[in-house]
Amino acid sequence: MExxxxxxxxxxxxxxxxxxxxDSREILHRFAAAQHLQYPLLSDTGSVVIEKFGILxxxxxxxxxxxxxxxxxxxxxxxxxxxxxxxxxxxxQTRVASSRILLDQFNAAGAQSVSIDADDLRVTIAxxxxxxxxxxxxxxxxxxxxxxxWHIYGRPLPSxxxxxxxxxxxxxxxxxxxxxxxxxxxxxxxxxxTLPVYHGDFRAKxxxxxxxxxxxxxxxxxxxLKFQECSAEVCKIxxxxxxxxxxxxxxxxxxxxx
Amino acid sequence: xxxxxSASAKIIEDVVGRLFSGQKVTPQEFGAFVNAQNDGxxxxxxxxxxxxxxxxxxxxxxxxxxxxLSGREGLLLVFSRSADW
Numbered sequence: 001m002e003x004x005x006x007x008x009x010x011x012x013x014x015x016x017x018x019x020x021x022x023d024s025r026e027i028l029h030r031f032a033a034a035q036h037l038q039y040p041l042l043s044d045t046g047s048v049v050i051e052k053f054g055i056l057x058x059x060x061x062x063x064x065x066x067x068x069x070x071x072x073x074x075x076x077x078x079x080x081x082x083x084x085x086x087x088x089x090x091x092x093q094t095r096v097a098s099s100r101i102l103l104d105q106f107n108a109a110g111a112q113s114v115s116i117d118a119d120d121l122r123v124t125i126a127x128x129x130x131x132x133x134x135x136x137x138x139x140x141x142x143x144x145x146x147x148x149x150w151h152i153y154g155r156p157l158p159s160x161x162x163x164x165x166x167x168x169x170x171x172x173x174x175x176x177x178x179x180x181x182x183x184x185x186x187x188x189x190x191x192x193x194t195l196p197v198y199h200g201d202f203r204a205k206x207x208x209x210x211x212x213x214x215x216x217x218x219x220x221x222x223x224x225l226k227f228q229e230c231s232a233e234v235c236k237i238x239x240x241x242x243x244x245x246x247x248x249x250x251x252x253x254x255x256x257x258x
Numbered sequence: 259x260x261x262x263x264s265a266s267a268k269i270i271e272d273v274v275g276r277l278f279s280g281q282k283v284t285p286q287e288f289g290a291f292v293n294a295q296n297d298g299x300x301x302x303x304x305x306x307x308x309x310x311x312x313x314x315x316x317x318x319x320x321x322x323x324x325x326x327l328s329g330r331e332g333l334l335l336v337f338s339r340s341a342d343w
Contacts, residue, residue: 014330237288
């Protein structure tokens, strides 16, 4: 789970982490044990605290199995109990990776790679340069590792599925190109369709052309990872996970070629 | 309940019922289900507000409150939908 991965980074800055759901203590205990989670998972049965924080989802009616879910939100709270920052995204299909919170709050340079853990896959995205100059091209690679039984999609795809993609934002990148390996064409009998899929471990490679207007100094390259996890039986909702990678932009020497 | 939110509630009822009885849900239906959940999404207490007191059991059956959860520089409190699904 992604929060476990970021936990040490937060603790180095004196910040502890905790998760809260409406599940019973038993469910949380089982989940934490299965995922080897080292942080507290708080049982808010009845969604009392969820409601106190103002994020109870009113669209799910009472009596429904999902009643009491929150709009997923992360609160960064100071030691005085005052909310310092909130992380949420309007469409709620996009989750803010806690690694992004780490970089956002602390400029935690770490390595020039970021790892994103979703339910059944882990993606490590790395840029090949620690520093560069404006207008330069740098390499990117994304290593995907899927849990057994789960796959994500390549292209071309029918429109009701979400293909896997990584896209960096225009404030840092003038152009970009990613190359994904050839997906495997797999027949899904229950759907009556043959679809291009990725499973197990694979790597995508790409190149980014840094914007020529970037000023010297530290810069956070922002991007979004999009994918949809499916097994043979079920599809999860398509996800968009925002991430950031730090890079240092050097001043250009007067005679340096572009 | 407004028309929009009762329509959302219907979609949620229908899809939840089918998911938990092992029936198939198409990706379009699941997309509509997600949108129905997101209807009128709000982010709650404002930045700068003081959090309310709380005391909840954690997975080890221990009572936790903000004071013992918080580190020297504070706490990241992550509200998730469920660990069970």
